Structure formats: C-alpha cells, structure tokens
Amino acid sequence: MRIVKFVALIAIFVGGSAVTSAQENYKDKAENLSYQNEDFYEVKKYTESELKFKKEPKNIILLIGDGMGVAQVFTGLTANKGELNLCNFKHIGFSKTQSSDNYVTDSAAGGTALASGVKTTNGTIGLDANGKPAKTILEYAEDNQKATGLVATSSITHATPASFIAHQPSRKMYEEIAADFLNTDIDVFIGGGAAHFKNRKDGKDLTKDLSEKGYQIVYSMEEAEKIQNNGRLAVFTADEHNDDYQLRGNMLVDATNKAISTLSADLHGFFLMVEGSQIDWGGHQNSTSFVAGEMLDFDKVIGEVLKFAIEDKETLVIVTADHETGGMAVTGGDMSTGSVNGGFVTGNHTGIMVPVFAIGPGAEEFMGIYENTEVFDKMMKLWKFKK
Template sequence: MKTFVCSLLCLLFVGGLNAQEDYKDKNQKFEYTIEKKHQVVQFDPDALRFKKRPKNIILFIGDGMGVAQVFSGMTVNGELNMQNMSHVGFNKTQSADNYVTDSAAGGTAISTGTRTYNGAIGVDVNGKPLTTILEYAERNNKATGLVSTSAITHATPASFIAHQPKRMMYEEIAGDFMNTDIDVFIGGGADFFTKRVDGRNLVTELSDKGYRVGYSLEEVEAVKSGQLAVLTAVGHNAGYRDRGEMLVKSTEKAIEVLSNADSKGFFLMVEGSQIDWGGHQNDASYVTGEVLDMDKALGEAMKFAIEDRNTLIIVTADHETGGMTVENGDPTKGKVSTGFTTGNHTAVMVPVFAFGPGAEAFSGVYDNTEIFEKMYKLFRFKEKDRD
C-alpha cells in the first residue's frame, strides 16, 4: 500500500511539472483547409536601398518549423511573406548531447552561439551561464524585447534571457527577468510571476522598476514608449483560432515601443511557439494555421523594415517537429494533406530566411550557433566585449 501511495504521489508531482508540456498529446488530423487567406507585403525589391549594416534586428523563431511546415502554409495561402525575403539558408540543429535537439538547447545555441545539453536554458554543458545576444544588445545600449505565443518563461524565449540548468524551472526563469533591463516582453505565464512558491510578486517588482504592466494588449494600447510587460495568459496563450491577432498585435506593439526607445537600435525575438505543438500532435490544421499566423506577424515587421531601411529580419526555427511531409495539396482550394513520421522532434536542417541589411550573411548551410555569430558581427559588437 505504501509503495502504491508513493508511486501515485510521484505521478502527481511529475504531472504538475509537465503541465506546461501537455501540448504533446498526439492525435491524427492530417488535412487542413484554409479559413482566411492573408495578403503578403507588396514591395519592389529593386527599389529597396537598405543600409550596409543593421541598427535593429528582429529574429523570428518558428518553433518546430521545417521546410514542410513552410510549404504547407505556402500551399494553402498561395504565397508567404517568408518566401519574399531575399536570402535563404539552412541551419543544422544538433545539440551538444543529442543528435535531436530540444527547444531549450536549440534556443540557447541561437541566442548564445554555444551548443549545450537538451533542457539547458542559457547555460553551457557545465552549467555555466552564457551571455545571450539580448544581453549583449543591452550592454551596447540597444533596446530589447521578447514576444511569444507560449508562456514567456517557456524554453525558447527563456533561452534569450534566463540562465537555468533545467527548462522546467519556470519560476526561476521568471525571476531571471528581474536581472535584466529588457524593455518589452509580451507572452503568457502570469502565474510564474505572481503565484509563486517563494511568495514573491514579480509584477509588483516590475511596477516598482518602472514597467507598465498589463494583462492584455488592449490594456496597454496607449503605451508608445518606456518599459512594458504584458502577460497575456496565466499559462500558455490559446491556439491561433482562439487567440485572434495576439501575435500580430504583439509584434506591432513591441516594434513601436522599441523603435521609440532612446537607444542605439534594438533587438527583438518573436516566437511562433505553437507550430511545434501542432507537430507534436501530428495535426496539420494546427501546424499550418500557426505558420500562417507567424507569417502575418512577419508581414508587420517587414513593413517596418521596408520603411526604416535599417532593420534586418531573420526567420528560422530551433528544430523540426513531427517529421512532417506534404503529401498532396490544392492551392486553388487552399487545401493541403500531410503526413508525419513521429510525434517528436527530428534532426533535419531547418530553413533560414533573411531580409534587410546584412541578409546575405545568412545564405548557405551552417550550424545553428552561427546565427548568433552573424548577428553579433552585424551589430558591430566588439570582440573584447565577449565573455
């Protein structure tokens, strides 16, 4: 009896830790038909005159987004903003301890230029904190921001701002936000800031530091500058059908606030988190809808970059999820049929799209760590500043 009770308690404990991972339940929905097409940004590429090097970088990470995920979106929408970006490459996603990376190690490789073990958030294989591109940007008087459709404490956004040995240390990750001067962050995860085991209320602490804190984008609509934190859900945000234009509006708001900052430019990471979740569930509808949602947000960033002429946009992924393939489709009907080989991540290369000053640096095939290196060099950060 005692053994049974212990086993039950262990299951409950692990279940609680995995509450943020419950998007991995697999089902079998293979077909997607588009509900509403979005228009891509129209521009004359021959008329664009970008600066030589970027003052600003906007990095989009489609979590779990491989070539099939992109092509699925392209099939049903007819065209994507992604395909109109000027340069295309591929990054190899392996982590330090596994041929198949997870989002924590994948995000850390992109954010720090160092491969680490699966599950690590902003630390190396020995658990030593690594300086992220966001933190280097702060050191060099650039404004910084994070946007995510997951909890803002989840693996990918966390890997740009936190330093923890395990990705599921959500309260500790939220605490790491307090150790930075990030200008804008928008995403779910409010409970990790307010309903904490240690009794701290990080929302109060953020307010005391001068942040305007809101729980919806409507609440902060009038905010144009300053430091802004918007916790859009207690945990993760809803899927694309139910959250509306959250990612598009969050991207717009982050760009607006960061571009108004008294700084030497800005760095912004925007994550389309739930492409990955659709892959884990082998759900083509979920995957494709999330790709299209991120592409709409990308369109807003491209409009800014075209007018600004000083902003580099990069779109990539931390890994592919689902082993997805496009089996058939009908672009005239906005319809695609897909197959999946797994409910987990795969080891394949993932695409990199780039647009704006310095975009040519992202052509070719390279390790995921090179994305950090390329951003660092294009920002002209000095080598002597490297940790």
C-alpha cells in the first residue's frame, strides 16, 4: 500500500512538473550574441501639432515589454537603423522594480506592482505581501463601467497578464488563474493558454462557462478577424505559449488591433494591457537575436497603438517593463546596416531600473524616478478612481 501511494505521489509530482516545465522552458540558454536585421520598417514621426491631446484620458493602454531594459530598447533601435516608434514618446521616466522580499523581482511580483500598486513577494499573483487580494486597475476599470482587455504573446495565464486579473499565491497555479478569469467581466483576452481552460486536472472545460457568460471563443487570429460585432471575445492562439517572433507572424499586432477595435466601441472608455512577453525570453537565453526580433515586434505594436491614440486624442499610452532580464549590454553595432552585438551578465532577471515612456493625456505624470507601484497610482489619479 505504501509503495502504491509513493508511486501515486511521484506521478502527481511529475505531472505537475511537466506543466511547469512547459511554461518555463524558455529559460534554457541558447547563446547568440549578434543579430543582423533584414526586415526593416518605416517609423512615422509625429509633428508637435499631432501630439496635442485632450486634458484627461478616456482610455489607457499599458504596453509591457517583459524584461525590457534600456539595452533591449537600444538593441531594437540599432537593428532598425536608428528608428523606433518609441522615439515619438517625449515623457520618459524610470521605475524601481524591487519586490517586497527580493532585490530582484520576478514577473509575478513585478506585474502585481504595476497592476495593483502594491509590493508583494516573488511568485505571487494579485495578492499583497500578507496574502490579501490586491484590486487591480483592470478591476477598478470594470467597476467604473470601462471595457477591459488583456493581450499577450505568452499564455494568457502567465505571470504578467495573470497579475491583472487573478489572485493566487503562486504563479504556477495556471488552472486556478484560468478560473479567475470567470470572476471578472473582462471584455477581450487574447493569448496562449487554451490548455489551462480546457485540459484541466479537475476535468472541467472552462470554455463552456465562458460561452455561458457570453464570450465568443475562437482559436486563431484568422477566426477572430471574421467576428464583426463587439461582444465579449476570448481568442486562444496556442495551447501553451505562442511561437517566437520568427514563427508567429503578426499575431501581436493583429491581436492588439482587434482588442482596440472591440474595446473602443464602449462609450465609457477602456483599459487594455498588451504584453510583449518574449523580450524576456531572449534575455533568459542570452540571445541578442531573440531580444532584437521580439523588441522590433513589440515596437510595431507600439506604432499601431500610437496611430489610434493620435487619432483618438483621449488615449494615454504607457510603455514600460516589469523588470530587466539578462543584464544585457550593447557591445557593438552598425545603425547603417541594422547589425547589433550584445552581451549578458546573467541568465536571470536583474534589479536595475526600467524605462517608462508615456504619450497622451497625463503623460507628464510619468517623468522622473519612482517605484513601480506608482504606475498604478498615476493611472488611478488620472482616471480619478477611488480605492
């Protein structure tokens, strides 16, 4: 009997480890220190008159480049011959990313700080350092009748997007995080992670519950584009994580545009978080080419968001990171050819400050050096939300 119980425990452990491994295998090193871009794109430079906005934001779009420090930004800048859509941002600050229990944060604590304005322990999703649920900007937006959305190139249940919608003691509780989506009225979410909703240990199929709540559920951006109405939408683009920039095509650009077109139909405005998840993965792998490709993909998304904000005049756009990954340095390059060389001091995160770029109504609030929790505070202030 003891042997049977021991074998059963091993099976549970191995099964759980397999899920975790599938979610975390992007951390395996694959060193590649040089990159030669062959896919340059034009960057629109907006005039001073085009960059005039209304006084208060109706909408907020928060773009998180996971693992994106200054070196990652400059890698992209060099690779696209000295130009990024990000160069249109004139209000720039830096945030300090330390978690409540560690000088070097992880994405769970970093995401929770941005989403909820509280410092928490590494690995914790949407709870404060004492384990109490921390209300997120997405949830405050819902309370104030605004539409809400999440988009990611990772699984939608991964640490950063999860921090905006879930409240769990561990980032590894993917199925519990998926169930938390049903506790909100989020209007649009797009990303990987279908397995955490459908192929669960408890045997439940949460997509049926989503359907009962009025969500249209599809499994590719091609299917999503065919949906013309602006009802609730869940788009699962992969069972686990999405492919990297070389294989997934324009998934993040298309997903962001779909989310904006759906959410902007709401007369009360909207909150949207978009994560360029895999910049972080390039840092973990010490791969300059991975970082560069993901950074350029993320900047193309920034360009699309800028087009909307410039036309709309009521949208605040914030671009930041939850932490830096890799301790990356740009060791050489040539802006005339789009070649760049990088180096790394670690395969993990670092504790250095990360940039915060803002454009639109209230963008001046984001200048200076401050704690990552203040990004949440500033959004709450500009929207005049009360805790």
